[in-house]
Amino acid sequence: MIPAAPLTMQPRRWQQAWREAVREPRELLALLGLGEVALGVSDAAAAQFPLRVPRSFVARMRHGDPHDPLLRQVLPLDAELRPVPGFGLDAVGDGAAKAGHGVIHKYEGRALLVTTGSCAVHCRYCFRRHFPYAEETAAANGWREAIAAVRADPSIEEVLLSGGDPLSLATAKLVELTDALRAIPHVRRLRIHTRLPIVLPERVDAELCDWLASLPWPVALVVHANHANEFDADVDTAMRALRDTGAVLMNQAVLLRGVNDDVDALAALGERGFAAGVLPYYLHQLDRVAGAAHFEVDDATALALHAALVARQSGYLVPRLVREVAGDASKRPMTGHGDGRITPSVA
Numbered sequence: 109m110i111p112a113a114p115l116t117m118q119p120r121r122w123q124q125a126w127r128e129a130v131r132e133p134r135e136l137l138a139l140l141g142l143g144e145v146a147l148g149v150s151d152a153a154a155a156q157f158p159l160r161v162p163r164s165f166v167a168r169m170r171h172g173d174p175h176d177p178l179l180r181q182v183l184p185l186d187a188e189l190r191p192v193p194g195f196g197l198d199a200v201g202d203g204a205a206k207a208g209h210g211v212i213h214k215y216e217g218r219a220l221l222v223t224t225g226s227c228a229v230h231c232r233y234c235f236r237r238h239f240p241y242a243e244e245t246a247a248a249n250g251w252r253e254a255i256a257a258v259r260a261d262p263s264i265e266e267v268l269l270s271g272g273d274p275l276s277l278a279t280a281k282l283v284e285l286t287d288a289l290r291a292i293p294h295v296r297r298l299r300i301h302t303r304l305p306i307v308l309p310e311r312v313d314a315e316l317c318d319w320l321a322s323l324p325w326p327v328a329l330v331v332h333a334n335h336a337n338e339f340d341a342d343v344d345t346a347m348r349a350l351r352d353t354g355a356v357l358m359n360q361a362v363l364l365r366g367v368n369d370d371v372d373a374l375a376a377l378g379e380r381g382f383a384a385g386v387l388p389y390y391l392h393q394l395d396r397v398a399g400a401a402h403f404e405v406d407d408a409t410a411l412a413l414h415a416a417l418v419a420r421q422s423g424y425l426v427p428r429l430v431r432e433v434a435g436d437a438s439k440r441p442m443t444g445h446g447d448g449r450i451t452p453s454v455a
């Protein structure tokens with residue numbers, strides 16, 4: 109008998125898992141033993157931004173629980189179609205910040221490459237759900253324009269791969285990019301923002317890890333999990349493999365009503381992440397994007413939750429609470445005064 113190869117050695121297993129993602133709201137409900145109950149599931153919302161969720165992520169949802177925190181992140185609801193004042197199409201000003209094809213250079217020293225519009229999971233709160241990424245990806249034309257933009261600006265020390273999800277690209281495509289970046293002397297760090305190791309841990313295969321280990325720069329790999337239940341044994345294995353490449357692992361989360369807006373859930377997320385070798389980075393206040401208003405947690409509540417976390421957890425397990433404000437020079441840290449007042453803008 110030929111012993112089965114370890115998970116991470118099987119080539120192209122992740123593409124198959126990607127293709128097999130659940131895309132029908134009714135199938136998702138059936139898998140969870142939920143009827144078409146009064147969940148407010150919406151075909152019209154799914155037509156705007158389709159449901160997409162990998163089966164291994166579905167397997168981490170609680171059977172029969174319409175309030176499951178993982179389910180809430182992906183289920184298209186009627187509530188998304190209600191226009192809410194203040195919730196628009198380009199909540200963070202990315203439309204105005206493009207420096208070149210698929211390059212967003214908003215902050216000092218860091219250029220963000222919109223590598224692709226694809227994601228393995230479609231998160232209903234995503235601020236990118238309305239952004240015209242199909243025409244804006246840096247990977248187009250063999251990365252030529254993106255590389256030219258980075259090369260032309262010596263102030264860019266860090267290249268940040270984002271999207272969409274950069275790890276939805278084939279590893280060979282990523283190799284193509286980093287081979288070109290190697291020739292640019294002012295590039296000193298690489299950062300990757302990806303949700304794939306969480307939602308589709310099969311993506312962390314030997315080919316990906318070989319690529320990461322071969323890079324000449326320190327690598328920061330920022331994953332995205334919003335709830336402790338997103339971690340399981342396969343995610344632990346993926347995180348270990350990523351750490352073994354020398355990458356530093358961090359997590360960013362979005363504060364989401366009905367998902368993680370209580371102090372126990374946030375504390376558990378920090379602890380579970382750390383058990384997998386991931387330190388918390390940011391806890392984002394929701395970007396006010398049309399269709400996501402039902403996820404919003406008001407600032408006073410967000411600050412109170414954060415203060416409660418600070419009071420009970422080791423400092424390194426507490427993420428920084430931030431909001432992105434169009435035109436600011438950085439993500440804006442939120443700090444309270446214990447009375448619900450918020451520090452005035454420092455922009």
Ligand SMILES: *Cc1c(COP(=O)(O)O)cnc(C)c1O
Nearest residue numbers: 212213214215218219220268439
């Ligand atoms: C969030 C973001 C970054 C990274 O900001 P950090 O505070 O360094 O994490 C860089 N560029 C853009 C366009 C961003 O939106």
Ligand code: SF4
Nearest residue numbers: 227230231234272303
């Ligand atoms: S993985 Fe990230 S970019 Fe993709 S839909 Fe979710 S939040 Fe948006």
